[in-house]
Amino acid sequence: xxxxxxxxxxxxxxxxxxxxxxxxxxxxxxxxxxxxxxxxxxxxxxxxxxxxxxxxxxxxxxxxxxxxxxxxxxxxxxxxxxxxxxxxxxxxxxxxxxxxxxxxxxxxxxxxxxxxxxxxxxxxxxxxxxxxxxxxxxxxxxxxxxxxxxxxxxxxxxxxxxxxxxxxxxxxxxxxxxxxxxxxxxxxxxxxxxxxxxxxxxxxxxxxxxxxxxxxxxxxxxxxxxxxxxxxxxxxxxxxxxxxxxxxxxxxxxxxxxxxxxxxxxxxxxxxxxxxxxxxxxxxxxxx
Numbered sequence: 389x390x391x392x393x394x395x396x397x398x399x400x401x402x403x404x405x406x407x408x409x410x411x412x413x414x415x416x417x418x419x420x421x422x423x424x425x426x427x428x429x430x431x432x433x434x435x436x437x438x439x440x441x442x443x444x445x446x447x448x449x450x451x452x453x454x455x456x457x458x459x460x461x462x463x464x465x466x467x468x469x470x471x472x473x474x475x476x477x478x479x480x481x482x483x484x485x486x487x488x489x490x491x492x493x494x495x496x497x498x499x500x501x502x503x504x505x506x507x508x509x510x511x512x513x514x515x516x517x518x519x520x521x522x523x524x525x526x527x528x529x530x531x532x533x534x535x536x537x538x539x540x541x542x543x544x545x546x547x548x549x550x551x552x553x554x555x556x557x558x559x560x561x562x563x564x565x566x567x568x569x570x571x572x573x574x575x576x577x578x579x580x581x582x583x584x585x586x587x588x589x590x591x592x593x594x595x596x597x598x599x600x601x602x603x604x605x606x607x608x609x610x611x612x613x614x615x616x617x618x619x620x621x622x623x624x625x626x627x628x629x630x631x632x633x634x635x636x637x638x639x640x641x642x643x644x645x646x647x648x649x650x651x652x653x654x655x656x657x658x659x660x661x662x663x664x665x666x667x668x669x670x671x672x673x674x675x676x
Contacts, residue, residue: 429648430671432577434639436472438502439509439528440647444637457506458647462654464529465668470536472672475499476544476580478562479513481526482535492534495524496564500549514552516561521553541571541672543579545602554591555584571672589614 434441439461443449473479480496497513500523504510509528514521526533552560559582571577583604586595588611596607607615651669658664 429645430669430674432671432673433644433648435474436671437647439505440651441505442639442643443505446636454506458650460507461529462651462668464531466658466664466666468533468536469666470528471538472670473499473536473538473541474543474577475502475547475549476542477538478540478542478566479511480535480537480539480566481513481524481533482537483526483530484532484534494564496539496562496566497522497524498549498552498560498562500552514549514560515564516557519557521557521560523553537568539566539568541569541577543577545579545581545583546600549602551586551593551595551600551603552584554586554593554595556587559584573672574674576673 430436440458442454477499478496479499480494482492482494484491485493495513495515497515499511500514501512502509507529510525511528512523512525514523516522583602585604586606588606588609595603648669655668658666
């Protein structure tokens with residue numbers, strides 16, 4: 389009777405995979421970041437240069453597009469001095485206007501927003517003129533902008549001051565002849581902890597359900613009718629439990645270090661060629 393030969397069982401070496409590479413990679417990135425900061429790079433780069441950050445939407449990021457835009461942005465910064473300013477700083481912008489007799493227009497206001505990335509970066513200034521709130525939206529790299537001045541360098545408690553549209557006029561009223569206030573080099577940027585008072589509702593948006601720190605508690609001063617109509621609720625309360633929310637909506641530290649190194653290289657090449665002595669990568673708090 390035929391019997392088939394017994395099969396030999398060959399045991400392959402077992403390989404075990406672990407997640408130890410992620411902490412190691414994170415630790416390596418932290419060490420690299422600390423070395424780059426010691427080398428003279430700016431820790432507050434995302435706040436000073438939000439236009440050089442990547443898009444918060446991951447599927448819209450394009451390395452080639454970002455590289456070409458950075459080259460155009462650096463060339464533009466060689467022709468105009470774009471100072472350091474934050475949301476909450478008092479800024480004056482002089483732009484050309486062919487319809488005016490002087491061919492120039494100067495607007496002074498508080499920066500309430502900075503949005504978008506790359507060449508499309510925009511910032512909004514707000515001022516109250518004759519009891520009328522005026523907001524002007526500027527494209528940072530618009531060639532019609534001739535001069536940008538930071539009259540008062542400071543921050544606010546929030547990164548978006550859009551609620552000033554519903555605040556009392558005195559919180560967004562500034563003199564057009566305001567003299568610039570010098571900021572001592574090497575000192576931290578001051579944070580204005582002023583809390584604005586909103587007008588009685590209705591408001592343009594439901595500010596009371598957002599996590600703004602710069603708004604005074606005006607909900608208790610509202611009338612009972614508006615309290616019943618605009619019932620106070622919470623918006624996006626779950627976000628505080630999202631551990632990677634910041635990772636999904638911001639640039640990585642490695643990308644920031646790469647962009648700063650590229651900006652430094654661009655500066656050195658232009659300075660060595662004798663084309664200009666203008667500095668692009670600068671920070672008042674990190675100045676030595």
